[in-house]
Amino acid sequence: MKITAIETLRTAEFANVLWVRVHTDAGVVGLGETFYVAGAVEAHLHDTLAGRLLGKDPLHIEALHREMLNLPMAQASTGVEYRAASAVDIALWDAFGKVCGQPVHQMLGGLCRPRQRIYNTCAGYGYVRSNDIKPVSTWNFDESAGPFEDLNGFMTRADALAESLLEQGITAMKIWPFDPAAIANDGVHITVDELKAALDPFERIRRAVGDRIEIMVEMHSLWNLPMAKRIARWLEPYAPTWLEDPIRMNSPQALAELARSTPTWICASETLGSRFPYKDMLDRDAMSVVMADLCWTGGLTEGRKIAALADTYHRPFAPHDCVGPVGFVAGIHASFSQPNTLIQESVRAFYTGWYRELVTVMPTIADGHVLPMEGPGLGTELQPAVFARSDLSVRRSEL
Template identity: 80%
Template sequence: MKITKLETLRTEEFSNVLWVRVHTDAGPVGLGETFYGAGAVEAHIHDTLAGRLLGQDPLRIEALNRVMTDLPMAQASTGVEYRAASAVDIALWDLFGKVCDQPVHQLLGGLTCDRLRVYNTCAGYGYVRSHNIRPVDTWNLGASEGPHEDLAGFMGDAGALAENLLEDGITAMKIWPFDPPAQENRGLYISAAQMRTALEPFEKIRKAVGDRMDIMVEFHSLWNLPTAKKIARALEPYAPLWYEDPIRMNSPQALAEYAAATDVWVCASETLGSRFPYKDMLERDATHVAMVDLCWTGGITEGRKIASLADTFQRPFAPHDCTGPVGYAAAVHTSFSQPNTLIQESVRAFYTGWYRELVTEVPEIEDGHVLPMEGPGLGTELQPAVYERSDLTVRKSELT
């Protein structure tokens, strides 16, 4: 079997999402995805990776992953090169599953449990829909209507939102009310008034539902170390489950100092590319939860290695998803195959909303838990309507 064509697809409406389809001379086609900078990733796939991949055996996934990431500029990053390799890698696993007529989680070793707990990242329908993503500026509040505008929910009445999530069986939620002061003050300082305002959602959640809801706090790497430590201390009375990306994820030493200053778990981070920076963080006791975005950090091939690395350090694995529907499916397959998966990130506004406009199958969530996906490969395809969209851009590189 040979790879005969690499095809990329992106749309103007969902401008950050890039899909990759890997075609073969035997017929099966693998589907992959990445997120952000779709045009730049598209160019790298066709201008650089196509020459390395066309004509190769698509089932040599480990070897091809190395071929895609042995470039001087593709070392332990989540930049264009790694996002491109991630998308292709996911497509190769999807293709492998179709050839074997097995779901990806079976190829990775099989199910480690029958269902997995999810948490709801409280984004809204328009969240991260802009070309250039910046905290607060691209929240796109009020951009569309629906029952799960959860970003406005946590900023307005987080207690009512927590009650609504519990009605759906969801017992964990992630919020980021510290982003506005971080943007205003460039992450250098938080005033007493800003602190009180940012703490209000936590007060409302605990008053409304008590300890029935776990709360994850997302900081988007916006704070300097002294201020991050100050915020951590202020939040501790509300018993958060974890603090995610409190500072830039470029200093294991600084993150270790932060982790030592609080009893709350530190989660790091979908912004890390490949297993090597995770090793640095784990060796310094800087992180307690290994979060991975398979669309950024090297695909399923690298993601499962990071999960195993975390397991070696007795730490849980928690795949990221606040991007696209194919990446979400890949994360769910990987989560089910890893024995140390703690919880799977999910976004109600996405999996009940625009994900369904783009793919044929979305992971089923029942009583606050995601169920294994069925069918060969990832178990989902692009909707036929995607190929008919007027805002679709398609580029192909073919074996000659």
């Protein structure tokens, strides 16, 4: 079997999402995805990677993974090169599962549990749909889109939001109320009024539901180390589950210093590419929870190595999702196949909303858990309507 074409698809409306379809001479087509800088990733795929992939056996996944990243500019980052390789890698695993008639989680070693606990990242329907990737300006509130405008919810009525999640059996939520102050003050200071506003959601949640729900705190790498330490202390009375990416993920020493200063777990990081920077941070005891985004860090091939590395250091694995529907599905396959998966990220405004506009099958989520996908490969495809969209652009490199 040979790869005969690499096809990329993107739309003006969902400008951050790039899909990759790997075509073969056996008629099998693998679907992959990445998110952010879609135009640059598309150019790299066709201008650089296509020549390395066309004519190769799509089932030689490890060899192709190494080939895509054996470039002087493809180092340990989540830049264009890694995002492109991630999308192709996910597509190759999809094709592998289709050839064998098995779900990807089976190809990765099989189920480690019958259902996987999820948490809800409290984004809204319009969050990150625009091409603007600066925190706060991407929030795009849209209360008219449905009942799960959860980002505005955690900022204004966090108590009611926590109760709503518990009604659905979801017992963990992630919020980021410190972002506005970080943006306003370059991550070096917070005023008394800003601090009160940031702590208000935690007060409301604990007052309304007590400890029946876990709270994860997303910090988007916006703070410097002294302020991150202060914020960690201010949050301790509310017993958050973890602080995620509190500082820039480029200094294992600084992150380790933060980790030593607080009993709260440090979760890191979807911003790391490949297993090597994870090892640097694990060697420093800088992280308690290992998070990876499979669309950015090297796909399923690298993702399972990162999970295994975390397990070697007796750390839990927690796949990231606040991107596109194919990446969400890929993360779920990885979650089920790894013995040390703690919890799977999800966004109910996405999987009940715009994800369904784009793919044919969404995972079943019930009682705060996701169930395994059942079809061959990833178990989902692009909706036929995607191919008929007037804002769709397609680029193809052929053998």
